[in-house]
Amino acid sequence: MKSVFILCLGNEIVADDGFGFAVSRELEGDPLLDNEDVEVEFAARAGYYLIDCLSGRRRALIVDTIRTERDEPGTLRFHEKDAFTSSRHLTSSHQISLPTALRLAEELKVPMPERIDVLTVEALDLETLTEQLTPQVAAAVPRAVELIRKWITEEVCYASHEERKTALEA
Amino acid sequence: MRSITIDPITRLEGHGKIHLFVKDDGELANCYFQIPELRGFEKFCQGRPVEELARITTRICGVCPDAHHMAAAKATDAVFGVTIPPAAFKLRTLMYNAFFAGDHTTHFYALGGPDFVCGPDAPAAERNILGVIAKVGLDAGKKVIGMRAAGQKIIEMIGGKKVHPVTAIPGGQAKAISKTEQEEIAKLGDQMVEFAKFTVQVLNDIVLSNKAYLEMILSDSYAHQTYNMGLVDENNKVTFYDGKVRVVGPDGKEHAKYEPARYLDYVAEHVESYSYLKYPYLKKIGWKGFVDGVDSGVYKASPLSRLNASDGMTTPLAQAEYERFYETLTGDKSGKKMVHSTLATHWARVVELINACEVVQKMARDEEILSPNVRTIPTGIVGEGVGIVEAPRGTLTHHYRTDNNGIVVEANLIVGTTNNNAPISMSVKRAAEGLIKKGSEITEGTLNRIEMAFRAYDPCFGCATHSLPGEMPMEVVVHDAESGEVVSTTRRHC
Numbered sequence: 001m002k003s004v005f006i007l008c009l010g011n012e013i014v015a016d017d018g019f020g021f022a023v024s025r026e027l028e029g030d031p032l033l034d035n036e037d038v039e040v041e042f043a044a045r046a047g048y049y050l051i052d053c054l055s056g057r058r059r060a061l062i063v064d065t066i067r068t069e070r071d072e073p074g075t076l077r078f079h080e081k082d083a084f085t086s087s088r089h090l091t092s093s094h095q096i097s098l099p100t101a102l103r104l105a106e107e108l109k110v111p112m113p114e115r116i117d118v119l120t121v122e123a124l125d126l127e128t129l130t131e132q133l134t135p136q137v138a139a140a141v142p143r144a145v146e147l148i149r150k151w152i153t154e155e156v157c158y159a160s161h162e163e164r165k166t167a168l169e170a
Numbered sequence: 171m172r173s174i175t176i177d178p179i180t181r182l183e184g185h186g187k188i189h190l191f192v193k194d195d196g197e198l199a200n201c202y203f204q205i206p207e208l209r210g211f212e213k214f215c216q217g218r219p220v221e222e223l224a225r226i227t228t229r230i231c232g233v234c235p236d237a238h239h240m241a242a243a244k245a246t247d248a249v250f251g252v253t254i255p256p257a258a259f260k261l262r263t264l265m266y267n268a269f270f271a272g273d274h275t276t277h278f279y280a281l282g283g284p285d286f287v288c289g290p291d292a293p294a295a296e297r298n299i300l301g302v303i304a305k306v307g308l309d310a311g312k313k314v315i316g317m318r319a320a321g322q323k324i325i326e327m328i329g330g331k332k333v334h335p336v337t338a339i340p341g342g343q344a345k346a347i348s349k350t351e352q353e354e355i356a357k358l359g360d361q362m363v364e365f366a367k368f369t370v371q372v373l374n375d376i377v378l379s380n381k382a383y384l385e386m387i388l389s390d391s392y393a394h395q396t397y398n399m400g401l402v403d404e405n406n407k408v409t410f411y412d413g414k415v416r417v418v419g420p421d422g423k424e425h426a427k428y429e430p431a432r433y434l435d436y437v438a439e440h441v442e443s444y445s446y447l448k449y450p451y452l453k454k455i456g457w458k459g460f461v462d463g464v465d466s467g468v469y470k471a472s473p474l475s476r477l478n479a480s481d482g483m484t485t486p487l488a489q490a491e492y493e494r495f496y497e498t499l500t501g502d503k504s505g506k507k508m509v510h511s512t513l514a515t516h517w518a519r520v521v522e523l524i525n526a527c528e529v530v531q532k533m534a535r536d537e538e539i540l541s542p543n544v545r546t547i548p549t550g551i552v553g554e555g556v557g558i559v560e561a562p563r564g565t566l567t568h569h570y571r572t573d574n575n576g577i578v579v580e581a582n583l584i585v586g587t588t589n590n591n592a593p594i595s596m597s598v599k600r601a602a603e604g605l606i607k608k609g610s611e612i613t614e615g616t617l618n619r620i621e622m623a624f625r626a627y628d629p630c631f632g633c634a635t636h637s638l639p640g641e642m643p644m645e646v647v648v649h650d651a652e653s654g655e656v657v658s659t660t661r662r663h664c
Contacts, residue, residue, distance in 0.1 A: 013226065013229050014229075014406060043237070044229050044334065045233075045236070045334075048318055049322070050274055050314075051315060051318075052315075052319055052322045055319075104300070105315075108308065108311040108312060108314075108315060109308070110312075110313075128648050129213075129214045142555050
């Protein structure tokens with residue numbers, strides 16, 4: 001099992017939710033991945049599967065879409081895993097979100113990566129069934145790939161919040 | 171009169187709510203249940219090569235893509251008119267049971283369990299899987315994770331990919347498995363059966379020994395005398411991957427038993443103006459509204475209905491638990507007397523979990539799964555096919571029509587939750603009627619007990635998008651029906 005894991009989440013047939021898929025495709029064949037102990041995976045999954053695939057890695061970067069309605073569509077942001085609130089009162093398997101899964105793994109003492117970061121893009125459209133990203137989100141893909149390459153080489157991974165902000169604005 | 175809305179907010183905001191209309195004196199006037207669905211997916215399938223649907227339809231749901239993969243593969247086999255080789259049939263069955271066991275495990279420990287292990291009136295902050303672990307012990311949590319990992323590993327070996335299985339293709343499987351893989355699957359199967367036995371122990375020690383739980387199961391608040399649907403084998407035993415669809419009445423009498431291709435002769439869909447999701451019903455009985463009984467076409471498709479629609483289980487430990495289930499709840503271990511309590515669905519799920527683990531254990535030792543002959547190459551096209559599997563949440567139907575080049579011209583999907591749309595609505599209403607009485611106070615515990623009625627079905631809340639934050643908090647909005655003003659809003663997502 002490779003120790004550095006880039007987990008791109010989403011759904012490539014629901015408009016901007018395909019961002020993770022687009023990023024994973026861009027990263028395919030990247031020479032950096034040949035030289036490093038790095039694995040990139042796209043998953044249209046949710047729930048406890050996320051524990052299954054993160055367990056045993058040294059560090060992980062999760063790439064996903066987000067809708068805050070505070071940022072312009074296409075805005076990229078790094079978050080630490082604790083930035084999200086987990087939903088623990090569940091009424092359906094479909095409610096086991098990434099934050100819930102991470103919280104559960106922590107409490108169950110499942111070996112999880114020492115570092116988990118989340119790179120998000122602000123989505124515009126998360127409802128339309130289409131394989132196309134909106135232009136704003138599509139435009140963010142090359143920049144996201146660049147940031148992920150920096151994260152892999154640890155330029156961004158262990159940077160302070162301010163340094164990350166600078167990296168995003170560069 | 172005031173109305174109370176229990177609202178699981180999703181990205182498809184505005185859908186997925188329980189509306190309770192309560193009179194000024196506290197009496198319940200009416201109740202509606204709405205759930206979201208992924209709209210337009212069937213249209214999205216049109217114009218695509220049918221062999222792609224086994225991959226595309228997995229994107230409907232981030233929790234049970236394996237079920238869509240299998241239903242689509244079976245429908246596609248039928249479109250091409252091929253019968254898959256025995257080894258492929260067994261590999262698919264094995265993989266599907268591994269998936270099923272993992273899914274049922276999650277539900278029992280994370281969703282159903284908290285209500286019974288921690289109690290329906292426990293504070294929401296404790297009434298969750300972490301509360302279950304606190305009571306059952308940390309080792310139980312590790313066993314749950316280990317069980318899921320075992321299932322995942324089997325899916326990876328047979329399904330070709332650890333994320334989404336991709337090996338079920340028209341005519342069979344894209345690859346065979348090696349002797350080494352078979353041996354590993356056999357060991358994992360043994361572990362899974364041990365886990366199933368542990369779960370029965372948890373059920374005994376913590377759930378069934380709780381008198382309040384049994385009282386809740388047997389209370390009228392959670393009971394519906396509907397028809398029951400489920401796949402069965404040639405001996406009318408429960409099966410998940412393949413079989414005929416059997417429907418029995420609330421009295422236990424067989425209403426129908428049919429090949430998947432004939433589902434439209436038996437099932438029709440009713441439409442209500444307030445919900446996007448249709449209400450399937452039994453065509454030959456007819457839609458009589460949200461009522462139960464032999465004269466109403468409403469049916470359930472759930473772990474409980476599968477047990478009711480069958481004459482038993484295919485494996486010994488599961489059969490023993492099946493008999494204990496019916497003996498405890500009806501006094502007759504044969505299963506001929508139906509169990510109608512919605513909350514018994516949790517126990518039925520454990521019976522199925524045992525069965526799925528035993529099937530994995532048994533099939534892993536079947537030498538035929540090592541055969542390299544795993545595919546019949548299609549040579550012609552029929553142009554229409556139906557594939558039915560039992561998804562963990564209920565009978566899942568994929569129906570495709572294609573042109574002579576195999577391009578999809580029409581697709582129809584009935585997913586597990588859709589089958590249960592009417593019974594869920596009825597369960598919620600029945601629970602609300604039993605709990606909200608004239609002069610009584612509506613507490614957090616009351617609302618949770620109403621939620622319990624639909625939690626037993628584990629409904630799919632149209633989870634086709636997976637973006638963050640990904641949480642679906644429950645929101646309770648109370649407002650005055652006369653003035654329309656919001657009296658209070660409580661958001662519950664802890």
